[in-house]
Amino acid sequence: EVQLVESGGGLVQPGxxxxxxxxxxxxxxxxxxMNWVRQAPxxxxxxxSYISSSGRTIYYADSVNGRFTISRDNATSSLFLHMNRLxxxxxxxxxxxxxTGSTSSFDFWGQGTLVTVSS
Amino acid sequence: xxxxxxxxxxxxxxxxxxxISCSGSSSNIGSNTVNWYQQVPGTAPKLLIYTDNERPSGVxxxxxxxxxxxxxxxxxxGLQSEDEADYYCAAWDDSLSGWVFGGGTKLTVL
Numbered sequence: 001e002v003q004l005v006e007s008g009g010g011l012v013q014p015g016x017x018x019x020x021x022x023x024x025x026x027x028x029x030x031x032x033x034m035n036w037v038r039q040a041p042x043x044x045x046x047x048x049s050y051i052s053s054s055g056r057t058i059y060y061a062d063s064v065n066g067r068f069t070i071s072r073d074n075a076t077s078s079l080f081l082h083m084n085r086l087x088x089x090x091x092x093x094x095x096x097x098x099x100t101g102s103t104s105s106f107d108f109w110g111q112g113t114l115v116t117v118s119s
Numbered sequence: 120x121x122x123x124x125x126x127x128x129x130x131x132x133x134x135x136x137x138x139i140s141c142s143g144s145s146s147n148i149g150s151n152t153v154n155w156y157q158q159v160p161g162t163a164p165k166l167l168i169y170t171d172n173e174r175p176s177g178v179x180x181x182x183x184x185x186x187x188x189x190x191x192x193x194x195x196x197g198l199q200s201e202d203e204a205d206y207y208c209a210a211w212d213d214s215l216s217g218w219v220f221g222g223g224t225k226l227t228v229l
Contacts, residue, residue, distance in 0.1 A: 044207065045158075045220045104211065
């Protein structure tokens with residue numbers, strides 16, 4: 001069974017940092033592209049970042065470029081999102097999502113982890 | 120303001136057919152395939168339609184997708200109470216080098 005379990009969310013002050021993790025199981029992690037998608041309270045979905053299966057290709061949304069860093073460890077089937085210089089508008093539930101290259105879609109999502117940026 | 124736009128709400132009665140639309144541009148919907156996601160409040164999104172009109176295993180054939188030019192549509196026939204959810208379209212945007220989601224459509228089953 002495919003499982004994606006996010007962790008690392010919490011309350012952080014503006015300007016602070018946080019590292020999110022996503023533990024994958026039930027599939028060959030190293031064969032899949034991965035993404036982070038966030039959802040602010042009461043708002044819609046916003047794509048945050050993409051990483052290829054090898055980790056060599058990375059993309060970011062303009063809203064986080066230069067502040068967030070996506071990475072992965074295929075040996076431990078883990079995806080990460082390092083978030084720096086956090087702002088109030090970064091407060092959201094952060095989901096990791098598996099991307100299936102053959103269909104270019106997010107076919108499995110984690111349950112999400114909540115990040116709150118507030119003083 | 121989303122790059123891809125959706126009507127914020129839609130509604131229908133049980134058994135009816137409802138259509139949700141999604142409008143983009145030549146850099147996203149016009150040149151890449153469209154996916155649709157269903158999100159029941161308080162839960163993670165779920166893939167509903169991929170590659171414009173394909174259904175993942177387990178998704179009822181009441182759900183169908185279509186695309187024409189820079190617009191896409193999701194149709195739900197035989198509306199059921201459990202279809203009450205938020206629906207999002209998404210496509211890769213070549214200009215932004217990233218995924219773009221529509222703003223979402225809240226479907227209410229009356």
